[in-house]
Amino acid sequence: MDAGCTAYWERVGNLHIHTLASDGTADHNAVAQAAGRAGLDFIIVTDHDVFLPEVQGWKGSVLLLVGEELRARDNDDGNHYLIFHAGQEMLDQAGEPQHLIDAVNERGGLGFIAHPLEYAGSYSGERTYNWQDWDVTGYSGIEIWNYMSEFKAHVSSLLRGLAYIFSPKLAIRGPFAATLSAWDAVLTERMVWAIGGSDAHAQTYRKGALKRQVFSYEHLFRAVNTHILVTEPWTGDLVHDANLVYEALANGKAFVAYDALASARGFDFNAVWREHTFTMGDTLDLPLDESNDYIKFEVTTPHPAQLRLMCNGLVVAQSKGMRLLFTTREPGVYRVEASRKYFGRDRGWIYSNPIRVCVR
Numbered sequence: 001m002d003a004g005c006t007a008y009w010e011r012v013g014n015l016h017i018h019t020l021a022s023d024g025t026a027d028h029n030a031v032a033q034a035a036g037r038a039g040l041d042f043i044i045v046t047d048h049d050v051f052l053p054e055v056q057g058w059k060g061s062v063l064l065l066v067g068e069e070l071r072a073r074d075n076d077d078g079n080h081y082l083i084f085h086a087g088q089e090m091l092d093q094a095g096e097p098q099h100l101i102d103a104v105n106e107r108g109g110l111g112f113i114a115h116p117l118e119y120a121g122s123y124s125g126e127r128t129y130n131w132q133d134w135d136v137t138g139y140s141g142i143e144i145w146n147y148m149s150e151f152k153a154h155v156s157s158l159l160r161g162l163a164y165i166f167s168p169k170l171a172i173r174g175p176f177a178a179t180l181s182a183w184d185a186v187l188t189e190r191m192v193w194a195i196g197g198s199d200a201h202a203q204t205y206r207k208g209a210l211k212r213q214v215f216s217y218e219h220l221f222r223a224v225n226t227h228i229l230v231t232e233p234w235t236g237d238l239v240h241d242a243n244l245v246y247e248a249l250a251n252g253k254a255f256v257a258y259d260a261l262a263s264a265r266g267f268d269f270n271a272v273w274r275e276h277t278f279t280m281g282d283t284l285d286l287p288l289d290e291s292n293d294y295i296k297f298e299v300t301t302p303h304p305a306q307l308r309l310m311c312n313g314l315v316v317a318q319s320k321g322m323r324l325l326f327t328t329r330e331p332g333v334y335r336v337e338a339s340r341k342y343f344g345r346d347r348g349w350i351y352s353n354p355i356r357v358c359v360r
Contacts, residue, residue, distance in 0.1 A: 006231060007231070008229035008230065008231060008253070008279070009229070009230050009231075009232070009233055010227055010228070010229060010230075010265060010266070011041040011042060011227070011228050011229075011230055011234075011244075011245070011248075012039070012040055012041050012042075012225050012226075012227050012228075012259070012265065013040055013041060013042040013043055013044065013225060013226055013227075013228065013245070014035060014038075014040055014043045014044075014197075014198050014200070014220070014221045014225050014226070015043075015044045015046070015082070015143075015195055015196070015197045015198075015226050016044075016046050016069070016082060016114065016143065016146065016197030016198060016199050016200070017031060017043055017044065017045045017046060017198065017199075017200045017217075018045070018046070018047055018048065018069075018199075018200060018201045019031055019045055019047055021045075021047040021050050021052055022047035022048040022049065022050055022069075023048060023201055023203075024047070024200065024201050024202060025201060025202045025203060026202060026217060028045060028052075028055040028059075028064060029059065030217075031043065031045065031064075031200075031217055032059035032060070032062045032064045033059070033060070034216070034217035034218040034221055035059075035062045035064075035217070035221050036059070036060050036061050036062045037218050037221075038218050038221035038222045039222075040062055040221050040225070041061075041062065041063065041234075042062060042063040042064070042065065042241075042245055043062060043063075043064055043065070043221070044065045044066070044067050044084060044245075045064065045065070045066050045067070046066075046067045046068055046069040046082050046083075046084075047066075047068065047069065048068075048069050048070075049068070049069075049070060049091050049094075050068065050089075050091075051066065051067075051068045051086075051088065051089040051090070051091075052066055053066055053087075056238060056242070057238050058236060058238065058241075063234070063238075063241055063242070063245070065084070065242055065245065067082060067083050067084040067085070067086075068082075068083045068086075068089070068090060068091075069081070069082055069083070069114060070083060070090060070091060070093075070094040070100060071094065071129075072094065072095065072096060072097050072100070072133075077127070077128075077129060077130070077132075078128075078129045078130040078131055078132045079097050079131055079132055079133055080113075080114040080115065080129055080131070081094075081097070081100055081101070081104075081111055081112070081113065081114060081139075082111065082112040082113075082114045082143065082195075082197070083104050083109055083110070083111050084109060084110040084111075084112075084246060084249065085108065085109045085110050085242075085246040086104050086107045086108070086109030086110075087107060087108070087109070088107065090103065090104060090107075090109075097133045097136050098133070098136045098137075098138075101136055101137075101138045101139050102138060105138055110140040110141075110246060110249055110250055111138075111139050111140050112139065112140055112141045112142060112143050112193075112195055113131045113139055113141070113142045113143060114129075114131075114143050114146070114197070114199075115129060115130075115131075115143060115146040115149040115197075115199065116130065116131040116142055116143065116144075116179055116182060117130055117131070117176055117178050117179045117182065118130050118146075118149045118152075118153070119149075119152075119153040119176070120152055120153065121152060121153055121154055121155035121156045121160075121161075123155050123156055123157050123158060123160070123161055124152040124153075124155035124161070126152040126155075134182070139192065140192065140193060140249070140250065141192045141193035141194060141195055141249075141252075142179070142182070142183050142186070142192060142193075142194060142195075143194075143195050143196065143197045144175045144179050144180060144183055144194040144195070144196065144256060144351060145174070145175040145179075145196040145197070145224050145256050145258075145348070145351065146196075146197050146198075146199050146224075147172070147196075147197070147198045147199060147220060147223050147224040148198065148199040148200075148201070148220075149199060150171070150172060150173070150174075150175075150176070151164065151168065151171055151172065153176075154171040154173075155171075165214055168215065168219075168223075168260075169260060169261070169342055169343075169347070170342075170343060172223070172224075172258065172260070172347060172348075173345065173346075173347055173348060174258070174339065174347060174348020174349075174351075175256075175348060175351060180313075180351075181313065184310075184312065184313030184333075185313075187312075187313075187333045187354060188312065188333070191252060191281075191283070191333075191354065191356060193249065193250075193251075193252040193254065193281070193353050194252075194254070194255075194256055194351060194352075194353055195226045195249065195254065195256065196224040196225060196226050196256030196257070196351075197224065197226075198220035198221065198223060198224055198225075200215075200217050200220040200221070202215065202216050202217045202220070222259060222260055223258060223259065223260045224256065224257070224258050224259075225256075225257055225259050225264075226249075226254055226255075226256055226257075227254060227255050227256075227257055227264060227265070227267070228245060228248035228249065228253055228254045229248055229253040229254065229279070229280070230244040230245065230247070230248050230253075231244065231247065231248075232244060251281045252280055252281025252353040252354070253279070253280055253281045253353070254280065254281070254353055255267060255269070255280060255336075255350055255351060255352040255353060256350070256351045256352075257349060257350045257351075258347065258348060258349050258350075261340050261342060261347055261349050262302070262303040262340060262349065263302065263303075264301075264302065264349065264350050265302060266300075266301075266302035267300070267301055267302060267338075267350055267352075268298070268299070268300040269297075269298070269299050269300075269335075269336050269352045269355070270297070270298045270355075271284055271295050271296070271297050271298075271334070271355045271357070272295070272296045272297075272298065273286070273293060273294075273295045273296075274293065278355050279355065280352050280353040280354070280355060281353050281354075281355075282355055282356075283355075283356040283357075283358060284355065284356065284357045284358070285358050285359075285360050286331070286357065286358065286359045286360065287359075287360060288359055288360060293329070294327050294328070294329055295327070295328055295329065295357060296325065296326070296327050297309055297317075297324075297325070297326045297327075297328070297334060297355075298323075298324075298325055299323065299324040299325075299336050299338075300322060300323055301322050301323075301338055301350065302322070303322065303340070304320070304321050304322055304340075305320075305321075305322070305338040305339060305340050305349055305350070306318070306320055306338065306339045306340070306346060307319050307320070307321070307323075307324040307336065307337075307338050308336065308337045308338070308339075309324060309326050309334060309335075309336055310334065310335050310336070310337060311328075311330065311332040311333065311334050312332045312333055316328070316330075316334075324336075330357070331357045331358055331359050332356075332357055333354045333355075333356050333357075334354055334355050334356070334357065335351070335352050335353065335354040335355075336350065336351070336352040337350070337351055337352075338350040338351075
């Protein structure tokens with residue numbers, strides 16, 4: 001696929017959100033208002049076991065869309081699945097995971113494995129909900145970074161919990177290494193796309209006399225977001241603009257970013273071969289008789305960072321600053337990781353979807 005003639009518009013959204021319709025703490029309108037204050041372009045609400053398409057629409061400057069989060073009905077401890085664009089309630093299909101995946105695909109929907117690997121800090125007392133059936137096929141992608149999942153993993157004591165509640169950037173470090181490894185392993189077989197989610201509930205927790213909301217919707221909407229590249233500007237028409245969002249997610253035209261460290265708007269990752277340019281989600285098919293041609297990878301960030309270009313899960317190039325260039329002849333699955341320093345520690349910032357280079 002040659003993406004050289006395609007123009008893209010970047011849109012920033014938050015995925016994996018819960019409202020009063022399930023176990024969140026605000027209604028859809030209030031959630032959309034929080035997204036507007038946070039500067040988001042779109043949100044996708046994914047309440048547990050309920051689908052409410054009638055609340056969708058433009059809410060001021062924010063496009064509010066509705067999906068659903070389901071789990072396998074025979075499993076209380078995992079196999080949570082985020083469903084977008086299926087067009088109908090899918091709860092009656094939430095049995096065995098492969099059946100649910102197939103049912104979503106049959107309806108033209110998208111499905112992403114939610115918080116695939118979770119850990120609970122020794123003090124957090126939170127349950128973990130891992131994805132357990134890795135033999136399934138056909139899912140669209142993986143939620144590689146779930147903000148609330150990561151936060152609870154680092155709460156190892158009351159002191160740490162209090163420090164992280166009042167200064168959460170001290171806790172947040174990036175996707176779990178095991179999640180990225182699992183994603184890379186799947187990428188050796190087929191393209192599955194990464195998204196990031198907040199898992200927003202905005203619940204209030206109590207410990208003795210202490211009471212605090214952890215965390216507000218607005219806080220979460222300024223944290224781990226999914227940036228997408230759409231092929232046309234918004235028009236204000238719900239169906240048209242929603243289709244742009246789903247098209248981008250379906251084709252891997254996206255990257256995950258922790259915008260609380262620094263806004264990731266303007267990040268760019270391309271591969272150039274001859275006069276053709278490819279971007280995230282694209283496959284560069286090299287004819288066998290032209291497989292010795294060089295491919296130039298270009299990475300640009302809006303702020304300085306530690307940049308790493310990965311191929312098949314291994315670092316093949318890195319640089320510090322706002323630009324990375326790398327030239328190669330090697331096929332493989334290439335993606336970008338970028339990190340920034342905060343309080344002396346490298347923190348994950350940007351994780352791109354891959355560009356695949358194949359020789360046919």
